[in-house]
Amino acid sequence: MPEFDLDTKIKEMLTTARKVGIIPSVVDGVDSFAAAVGLYRMLSSLGKDASILYPGTVPAGLEGITEGVNVSTSMGNRSLVVSIDYSGTTASKVNYTTENDTLYFYLTPVNRDFDLSKVKTEITGPDFDLYITVGVQSPDDTGALKEQLSIEITKSKVLNIDNNSLNTRFGSVYLVDASMESLSLLMLNKAPKWGLVIDQRSAKALTTGISR
Structure with missing residues (x-):
């Protein structure tokens, strides 16, 4: 994909x-985390x-740029x-059984005409609509997140940003620019093209990564 089209897509x-x-590499260390x-x-x-x-x-050494940052393990x-x-029912007991990998719930007692529309299901948990990997050559570089990331790659939007030519080009969209000496420099260079504003705090993080 031409660079202009790729920047537009990102x-x-x-x-x-x-x-x-945002998932930085656990292998790359300071630069990847600072860029993230x-x-x-x-x-x-x-x-x-x-x-x-x-x-x-x-x-180590990045404590000064992480104040107020939401970091989850x-x-x-x-x-x-x-x-x-x-x-509106007299139901007072809940039991369950399993059979042939099927889970059965029993709510008793209920009337024959119990309104089944009152039974609801939903999926709860992480609802990220975009994952961005930074300096991650492959899911192996994410440590304990490897298994989950491998699954999300097939089901979610994943933007893969790296400056290492050994990157395995996973994800929905990948940007691998080996001409950039650091990930933080890559982020600094691309941010305006992606509609991002480099303010004082983001500049401090990126310059910290560049200087390491």
């Missing part, structure tokens, strides 16, 4: 995203609900929730 992804999970913080700051300033997903401690788990509105 800008569109960032603009339309509501909740963004810079991106987090810029997305947050646009009103995006952003989180950094990082299964480890913040790399996991991507979270999704759950299937079954709710039953039993108001």
Whole structure:
């Protein structure tokens, strides 16, 4: 994809995203994490609900750029929730059984004409509509997040940003620019083209990554 078209596509992804999970490499260390913080700051300033997903401690020396940053050590788990509105009934007991990998719930007692529309199901848990990996050559570089990320790659929008030619080009869209000496420099260079504003806090994070 030509560079102009790629930048336009990435800008569109960032603009339309509501909740963004940013995943820096646990292997790359300081530069990857600093670039992720810079991106987090810029997305947050646009009103995006952003989180950094990082299964480890913040790399040494970066404590000064992470104040107020939402860092989570996991991507979270999704759950299937079954709710039953039993108001107006005499139901008082709930039991369940399993058979042939099927779960059965029993709410008793209920009338024959119980309104089945009162039984609801929903999926709860992480609802990121965009994941952005930073400096992640492959899911192996995400440590404890590897298994979950491998699943999300096939089901969710994933923007893969890296400056290493060994990147495996996973994700919905990937930008791999090996000409950039650091990920933070790559982020600094591309941010304006993606409709992002580099403010004082994001600049501090990115320059910290560049200088390491």
